[in-house]
Amino acid sequence: MKKTSKQVQLSKGGIPSLSERMAWFREAKFGMFIHWGLYSILGRHEWVMNRERIPVKEYEALAKKFTAEKFDPKAWARLAKESGQKYVALTTKHHEGFCLFDSKLTKYTSVNSPARRDIVAEFVEAVRAEGLHVGLYYSLMDWHHPDGANCLHDLKARKRFVDYTHGLVREIMTNYGKIDYLFYDVPWPLKPNGWDSTKLNYMVRSLQPQILINNRSGWGVEGSLMPEDFDTPENSTRASADYRDWESCDTLNGSWGWNKADKEWKSVPNLLGKLVSCAGNGGNFILNVGPRGDGSIEEEAISSLRGMGDWLKRNNNGESIYGTERVNTEWMNFNPHGTSATAKGNTMYWHITRWYGKELWLGGLQMKVRSARIVSTGEKVKFKQTFKPTERLHLYDLPVNPPDKDMTVIALECESKPSQRLGAGHVWVDGVQ
């Protein structure tokens, strides 16, 4: 068959299998999301252009104020590392349409702003230098491009806009070396076949054979090759189907882009609880930072992230997160202790944010426990297992105060793979929950 210049060829080596490509991501568990753009100059949430109906011309003028004078990608990457995050993803273009990279297809870029910098290039280099994996976010929806909305009904507009989209994605997948992860966002107003998503992602994979692609270039639409590699629940740690990889994205306060009036910072134990819940359900947790317009990061954000990093590094609490697997527990909605559990092989890590003093009980265990220890102190814990015959674990002679102020982890070394069943009734009747 004759090849047109537009056809994409797969790289010689072909595409590694899903589990090969996923290996680092499944181990990593925790990443950093960064939302930065012109909206950060206003400091009123990244949807400000739409929510306040700012006309394109007026909004565009913000590009002249994009100086990025405090943009320090090395500091961002170091912060991610100190926070225990293993990868970082940056918004290369959010819904506002402003590109943080050099482009041959538009002048609406950071390189043409007073900053005169290719933010993506500097970001990628800094993240790589810290030994972290590199992620790029790209919003398909575009409020700035003249065809960004009327591409829905006007076929010529659609052709122009889809070519533009494929062209920009090609640029970010070509100009910055190896990219580990691509996070598409909001496919409004087209459906996957409108975007030509199959071809788009075929191109991405031909340029970056090892890349992981999220599910937002067309969710599960019949007949398409979607939903790509991993699911992306937002502000929720609900697991995807057990044959799907997933990552929950969340914010430190209530918005992704910098919002100077939003002071509702989530506490460190709350954020750790989300991380545990993701890991225990077989997913990852990517936590967002929204730098100010000048590129600096608020103290509150830094201290929440450092708090998480301290906990992860503190005497190996990280052992209960990195490389853990989906654990077969009956999810603890009515859970007295605060959070849930993760597992690795036959070890179950029980995460506790509410400490009751010298004794603790855990119900529903289906396996025998061989030994128990407090992860952050290494201290052995005494225990007894009773009731049918393993369902009631009683830990005793524990320290009166929580050994770890944010969240204490107890590792239970078990005889078989950890599993817990509770159900709604007080006991299980065979075959009835």
Ligand code: GLC
């Ligand atoms: C959304 C929002 C957006 C944010 C994103 C992060 O869909 O539109 O502003 O970038 O979620 O997942």
